[in-house]
Amino acid sequence: MTFSEDVLTRAQPMMAAIMAHPFVQGIANGKVSDDTLNYYVEQDEHYLKDYLQVTALTLTKTDNADDIARLLETAQFVSNESKAHEVMLNITGHHVADWRRSPDTQLYTDHMYTSAYHGTYADAIAVLLPCAWSYGVIGSELVSQGANNEANPLKEWIEIYAPQAGDAIDYNAWRFDALERAVANFSDSQKEHVAQTFLKSLEMEWRFWEAAWQQTQWQFEF
Structure with a gap:
């Protein structure tokens, strides 16, 4: 068993829990509260900015030209991910207001920066990979279930993350490679x-996903 195969085997219970999460299931049936969608988008706006910066840092840890090209391409996808946010905001009518980072967003981005700054190239790839991989699984699974039907207001969101048959490059396959x-x-x-x-x-x-579902906030004002 390769290293990647071992990691993915260990990851399966977590991925199954993500697929079963009520927020993801709500996306599948097109029924998610406006508050949940707004919280998710606001926090994801913070997260994606940090994801791009960690990706930039990862670039400095390799001299592999192909990897550098792929990292730049994935950074471009992330910068265009506002399309996915627009799908949700078109449903709720919300406008991004730069809400305070939630505790879980802060915990996640701190983990990313720590791993990328203090770790190896492998650590930097590993800390970024679950986001892209898990969303690819979500998109693919929901499409296979027929969740991207015309009656689902989140149809376009699902299709943004579902791998396309005509894609020239399988980016998750490259990431694991x-x-x-x-x-x-x-x-x-x-x-x-x-x-x-x-x-x-x-x-x-x-x-x-859980933080958005529970609307998790800091306990105290400071």
Whole structure:
């Protein structure tokens, strides 16, 4: 079993929990409250800015020209992800107001920066990967369930994240390939550190959905 296969095997219970989460199931049936959608978009606006900055930092940790090109291309996708936000905001009528970062958003982005600044190229790839991978799974699974039907107001959101048959590059396949190459000469303990980085990010993905569902806020004003 390769390193990536082992990590994905360990990730399956978390991914199953994400798919079963009431927010994701609400997207599948097109029934999510305006408050939940607005909270999600506001927090995702914060998250994506940090995702781009961590991606930029990751670029400095490799001299592989193909990886650099792929990272730049994925950064472009992230910068265009406002289309997904527009789908939700068109439903709610909300305008982004730069709400305060929630505790879970802060926890997630702190994890990203720490891993990218203090870790290896493998750590930087691993901390970013669960976001793209899990959304690809969500999009693909929901399309396979027929959730992207014309009656679903979140149809376009689902299709933005679903891999397209005609895509020239499978970016998640590239991400796992890059991760595999990055850990090729690592010791078992080093590999486990990278695995923990990946799995922690995936738990943060679940927490991101949960925070929006529960409308989680800081307990005190400060």
